[in-house]
Amino acid sequence: MRRIDPARLRAATERIVAAMGSDPAETRLIADHLVRANLAGHDSHGVGMLPAYVRMLREGKLIPNQSLATITDAGAILVFDAKRGFGAHMAHEAVARAIVRAREIGAVTLSLRNSAHIGRIGTYGEQAATAGMGFIAYVNVADHHPISAPFGCGEPRLGTNPFVTAVPAPGGAVVLDMATTTIAHGKARIARNKGEPVAEGCLIDAAGQPTTDPVPLVDHNVGALQTFGLHKGSGLAIMCEIMAGAVAGGQRADEPEQDSILNSMFAVLINLDALGGVARVAEGVAATRAHLTAARRAPGFDQIQLPGDPERGHAAQRTRDGIPIDNLTLAQITEAAAGLGITDFAAML
Numbered sequence: 001m002r003r004i005d006p007a008r009l010r011a012a013t014e015r016i017v018a019a020m021g022s023d024p025a026e027t028r029l030i031a032d033h034l035v036r037a038n039l040a041g042h043d044s045h046g047v048g049m050l051p052a053y054v055r056m057l058r059e060g061k062l063i064p065n066q067s068l069a070t071i072t073d074a075g076a077i078l079v080f081d082a083k084r085g086f087g088a089h090m091a092h093e094a095v096a097r098a099i100v101r102a103r104e105i106g107a108v109t110l111s112l113r114n115s116a117h118i119g120r121i122g123t124y125g126e127q128a129a130t131a132g133m134g135f136i137a138y139v140n141v142a143d144h145h146p147i148s149a150p151f152g153c154g155e156p157r158l159g160t161n162p163f164v165t166a167v168p169a170p171g172g173a174v175v176l177d178m179a180t181t182t183i184a185h186g187k188a189r190i191a192r193n194k195g196e197p198v199a200e201g202c203l204i205d206a207a208g209q210p211t212t213d214p215v216p217l218v219d220h221n222v223g224a225l226q227t228f229g230l231h232k233g234s235g236l237a238i239m240c241e242i243m244a245g246a247v248a249g250g251q252r253a254d255e256p257e258q259d260s261i262l263n264s265m266f267a268v269l270i271n272l273d274a275l276g277g278v279a280r281v282a283e284g285v286a287a288t289r290a291h292l293t294a295a296r297r298a299p300g301f302d303q304i305q306l307p308g309d310p311e312r313g314h315a316a317q318r319t320r321d322g323i324p325i326d327n328l329t330l331a332q333i334t335e336a337a338a339g340l341g342i343t344d345f346a347a348m349l
Contacts, residue, residue: 003324009325022065039315048329098267140250147185
């Protein structure tokens with residue numbers, strides 16, 4: 001395990017993304033997105049994704065420097081196709097355009113189809129909240145072997161299908177960003193790379209029985225992640241699949257897959273200035289925080305947090321102390337970099 005200075009990690013990541021063919025603007029955006037995910041404590045969506053991105057690039061399943069194709073532009077309805085573009089770029093641009101429209105007319109629905117992996121979904125909630133928007137998004141995962149077993153299923157049928165909702169607030173946005181599985185697939189990958197088990201209740205094996213061993217799932221696509229909260233989390237996972245696939249028009253989990261990662265997203269953005277103002281919302285959020293944090297602590301808890309607080313805490317600590325990356329993940333990134341002709345990646349850190 002190493003702790004790496006965020007600025008050095010960002011610079012090294014930019015080298016890899018640029019070598020993949022991205023122009024300078026896309027390079028900076030992708031590298032910043034990945035390192036910010038690590039800073040937020042979501043290593044599953046950080047620089048450890050680079051080997052998968054390089055593989056997808058080589059297989060023609062991720063295309064740098066894409067432009068969004070506008071499918072529908074009808075007032076409050078925006079539909080874009082990313083055409084396998086670099087996900088963090090495509091999603092950032094789609095949300096930026098939706099923000100402009102929501103400022104004009106009050107609210108907008110955004111459908112983004114067929115983007116290569118869009119990364120940490122909470123980033124787009126933060127993007128919208130910073131612009132004074134409320135944000136709700138349903139995301140599915142397609143073109144990838146299924147890895148999630150909904151309630152009652154003894155084998156995988158869906159992806160991790162994240163959900164996010166965000167609003168601006170004093171001290172930083174409230175951002176609920178979560179996979180609809182008990183853990184993200186990337187967290188199983190990190191556990192496997194560290195040689196650690198996952199928590200109970202997260203995985204099932206090939207026979208549908210509970211397991212804590214991430215190796216079969218990560219290395220051999222055997223077993224599945226479980227949706228959280230029994231039928232409730234499963235229901236949300238299914239709705240993410242329906243909203244991003246059937247409603248937004250993106251590729252669905254039931255369609256043939258090519259072992260890549262395609263994300264589609266259905267989002268709603270609300271201009272809070274048209275809904276009483278950001279200040280009124282901030283006042284309400286502050287009151288809710290005060291109401292919750294005044295509660296007696298449950299046994300084992302020394303603080304009560306709102307969604308987004310843990311990420312800010314991780315970011316402060318990791319900015320100060322460095323980003324921890326396990327040795328196997330570093331080796332995998334170094335190997336991917338070498339395949340692009342970058343032989344000094346490790347030395348850059």
